[in-house]
Amino acid sequence: MKIEDVLLAPGNGAFFYDDQAAIRGGAIQDGFTYVGEPTTLGFKSIRNPASSLSVGLVLSDETVVWGDMMNVQYSGAGGRDPLFETAQIAEFTSRVVVPRLFEVDASQFRDSCAIAFQAVEHLRLPLAVQYGVSQALLRAAAHLRHATMAEVVCAEFDLPLPAHRVPIYCQSGDARDINVDKMILKGVDVLPHGLINSRQKFGVEGQTFMHFVKWVAARTREIGHPGYQPVLHFDVYGWIGLEIGLEPQPIADFICKVADAVPGFRLNIESPADFGSTQAQIENYAKIVSILDSRGSSARIVVDERCNTLEDIRLFAEARAAHLVQIKTPDVGSLADTARAVLLCKENGVGAYVGGSCTETDLSAQASVHISVATQADMMLAKPGMGVDEAFSIVGNEQNRLLAMLNRRRVQNENVGMKSTVSHAEFS
Template identity: 35%
Template structure:
């Protein structure tokens, strides 16, 4: 029996953490208690820190069932080519005006073509632009964050402005949430898991094995790292950097000291048979303290590698430059310097690897050992599937990531993408508390594998042996 989408529901929701203006935080230390009222530096923010908004989208099927997805963005929105902070009210208006007329009455037959159709949708938006210095072609292809920055400049008297209407792609958060609901609806219609839908439509092997989990500590980098160690996670601790003087140090020594502490705690709490990868996301901080000088930056990486030994080390976003092209060139050169010096540290790309095209460019340039496929940044879920497969075909490891501001719904969908595509690891989400995110993704993974194996006639229907493997 064919299932049809009868109507769409939208419900304002909340994300699992906070959106923060990284540019403001790294430019000047802002105490946590002041971030909720401090003026932002990045267009789209209302304050340096604000509660992440989300929007639940329900596809009401004609048999009464409802397939849900959550529209949500990322914590550091509006930076390095990303869409601005997601606003639930604007997303709801977009869905009612643009998405609902397309989907209501549609038959739920396959995920991929429906997701691709939604991902291609555009909507008219009236904006201000400088009258001089922009060609129409430049304006239509400029990311929203840059346009907003240009408008902000004109308000300060830098140039005259004019109001124009342009067609833009839907916000990535809208495409992300609607595609989650579509994937869930197809899985309901077929009576299988979302992972099996992806495997079938991309002609991949059925999911049979768990995917290693990586967690992020947030600013509580000591207590949360210990939680990860006792849970024996495969990769840790991310170690948020939003205050360079206290977390990295102007010469990098504070971060080295932290890695030494981390190494000691792994040995004390984990034992000799536990060998996780130490994965640090420095959000460009090493570049800032080194004035983006690659030689000096290499020295900082060498010190971190020595501090981490005998554990393998990854460093994500060691520097963040102003354009994708500059970022790729610098990362590729830095990676070459690492190899020439005989170092083992792996470089991870995140910033400027926002779209499938971006990720392909990083892969082709050899600009990373591992790329974070940050799911909300890619819009529709099918793009994340393609991104992981693109990395693997190009000989680059994929990290199926996302954001602490995501929700339980989007995190569970991510698990199914991971099981079907087999990245090197996936992010525990939502939130920054470690325990909750690990629980959501590991339990969803265990349940899904149990269902798949039961259908495949497997002997282990309880999945007890495999639950331990989820985090190792």
């Protein structure tokens, strides 16, 4: 089961790479661009078109399976890898990873990842490389086993064949009002993200944000179908801490106030504050979680910044420093580690949200669906892009197709089991 050749092809991500530090610092939007100088290393402007790099594995039957490398929208922020440079990543992949790929058994996903992603001089490989190559390796194993990617994950992690869909979460981008309406009309499970990434959007003491939360709840009741009750999930990019202060008690007080403003809805608050380091984030998020739990609040804290790699996720989960962990797939790297991250969260009684970034591609989004369904994550992101229609279609349709195939496989297995039982009875 050898890989005969490796192809590389430059590509586009579905959105843009943005300099989060410059935006937090007050950069003004002019149309779709930002005015001012970038502040994060590697950025030539505050907003840059997202690039990607496709890796194609040519198998012995001449089938080519692909995966896509890219970084997340806010590259270089919160302990993440730096801005994605296609030429540099292509050179590194050709020099370091490609020779290793010729040595793997492509039918064995986890073993292939372990060989391909060995450290170089005690330094891990760029996570974007691990992410893209692991997608291709997972597709290769699925092709060679005549199975779905989800079935490969289930087999290699000793998981039962899944039967249930994973709730889908959509993000609005800056077109908040129109996109919220789209989400409600389409009956999205979790909404709307909101992109609350500036003081203007958060408002003095969070008043602008509070108004938006109330509007989303009211709009859901106004145009949603009877009985529709989505989870309300808002990413505030640390602005509760920036505006109110970095003490856990006032942050928890504010979150409870928001939850009380939308009774009847489950509320998720992502990235309420950035405490500057992974350890500080863990300690303070754990305090916020404890306060909310002691009050019996319906609000849940979701961690993103400072929780990037599999090791970070382990630390947060073991400390219960969040109710829900965003497993941001390009930041985790290998899809094998994304699967491990979901299972690790479950072991520690913490919710697992398979996220990612608007900068991703259709291929990476579809592969993420298979990991999410196989591990039965608590929710998954509709991606790529900042629109609703395309991302919801890509992820939703892939999940529905996958579940149809898994159901067929389940029926086949049951029939084989019945035949085996009958044969044994006849022999007896």
